[in-house]
Amino acid sequence: MENSIKLMLFLSFCFVSNQALLANASVPALYVFGDSHLDPGNNMHLNTPAKPNRWPYAIDFHNIRGRFTNGRNMADFIASYLDLPFPPAYLNLSDSERSQTTTGISYASASCGILNTTGAGECLTLAKQVGCFTSTVKNDLPLAIKDQEKLQDHLANSLYLVFIGNNDYHDAMSHNVSNKFSPDKYADILLDEVTKHIKTLYDLGARKFVVSGISSCQPHNYTKDCKSRYFADKLPQRLQELRCTLSGSLFTVYDVVNVYKKITDNPQKYGFTNIQDPCYPEGGSLCKDRKKYLRFDQYSHQTEAAYEIASKDCFYGQACSPYSILELAKAPIISHH
Ligand SMILES: *[C@@H]1O[C@H](CO)[C@@H](O)[C@H](O)[C@H]1NC(C)=O
Ligand SMILES: *[C@@H]1O[C@H](CO)[C@@H](O)[C@H](O)[C@H]1NC(C)=O
Ligand SMILES: *[C@@H]1O[C@H](CO)[C@@H](O)[C@H](O)[C@H]1NC(C)=O
Ligand SMILES: *[C@@H]1O[C@H](CO)[C@@H](O)[C@H](O)[C@H]1NC(C)=O
Numbered sequence: 001m002e003n004s005i006k007l008m009l010f011l012s013f014c015f016v017s018n019q020a021l022l023a024n025a026s027v028p029a030l031y032v033f034g035d036s037h038l039d040p041g042n043n044m045h046l047n048t049p050a051k052p053n054r055w056p057y058a059i060d061f062h063n064i065r066g067r068f069t070n071g072r073n074m075a076d077f078i079a080s081y082l083d084l085p086f087p088p089a090y091l092n093l094s095d096s097e098r099s100q101t102t103t104g105i106s107y108a109s110a111s112c113g114i115l116n117t118t119g120a121g122e123c124l125t126l127a128k129q130v131g132c133f134t135s136t137v138k139n140d141l142p143l144a145i146k147d148q149e150k151l152q153d154h155l156a157n158s159l160y161l162v163f164i165g166n167n168d169y170h171d172a173m174s175h176n177v178s179n180k181f182s183p184d185k186y187a188d189i190l191l192d193e194v195t196k197h198i199k200t201l202y203d204l205g206a207r208k209f210v211v212s213g214i215s216s217c218q219p220h221n222y223t224k225d226c227k228s229r230y231f232a233d234k235l236p237q238r239l240q241e242l243r244c245t246l247s248g249s250l251f252t253v254y255d256v257v258n259v260y261k262k263i264t265d266n267p268q269k270y271g272f273t274n275i276q277d278p279c280y281p282e283g284g285s286l287c288k289d290r291k292k293y294l295r296f297d298q299y300s301h302q303t304e305a306a307y308e309i310a311s312k313d314c315f316y317g318q319a320c321s322p323y324s325i326l327e328l329a330k331a332p333i334i335s336h337h
Pocket of ligand 1 (some may be wrong): 040041064065066067089092317
């Protein structure tokens, strides 16, 4: 009897609807895992060619090099909507800064991906990013948040961005590994790894996750030819399964392809006049109005203007489902103490 009630509670919690997300909780920190789209300067400290150490990167960010765009990236915008500072690059923090930072950190690293073998030169693989976060939780945060219960509350109410996998589908960055498997099998390999790492974050205390699909399919070429589609298509189901095994976890998926489809279907609506050419073609000249371009460089990085639209749509609009980030932020946490 008792067991069947437990089972029913478990099931109903698993299929809880959006309307259940009502209570008002503030988000203490934003922790960021990803690649160049979110890297705020980790690669500046590593021996890698994937380093935005030149003009005009960060031209609209006081020329403080480290980001792969002209200004702020999606983690920066999402942090500002949460009233948090921009998450600093883990590798750009001294030991004493690390032990005083309680509003979030970015472990994102350009050229790296989900697999240990993906990357150009040195970078933080997802395994390493999760390793750095483990050190944050075990060594740094306890110095600032001394009460263990408060630390668990901090971790449970924080948001975790996991936007990674583009480079695992990039032939040069992944060293053609994807070509060794069927697209279906490769997506499963990547998803097994991602879910394993999410489980590690969960075991450390994380509960609220925003996980991204992959941006390498062109919106108007979202066919079975585009291998990363298999990852994006399977992701929501995999997270739903994970939610049922990790009690109290909440996931929302950022549909990156759909956001860019919306923009390219109706560029004027978003203030863009050029959705085709990069604002800065390497070695060429910089475009006149960076707010009117979708693409910043010829490697898939977008302009600050594009990242802002995508961030807003995920935070307040429909780009993230089943929850907007705002809904996720407000969702009550099932307390464990
Ligand atoms: C890295 O840290 C230094 C020293 O605190 C700071 O001046 C610089 O702006 C930081 N870089 C980035 C990209 O935030
Ligand atoms: C990836 O590297 C980490 C160390 O960074 C290691 O612990 C892990 O076992 C490796 N994963 C695989 C699948 O080889
Ligand atoms: C990937 O494969 C292509 C041919 O399909 C080859 O030209 C290229 O050198 C390979 N790249 C790597 C990094 O192995
Ligand atoms: C669609 O994507 C596939 C694989 O990425 C590529 O081979 C093909 O050329 C693309 N087609 C168009 C029309 O862009």
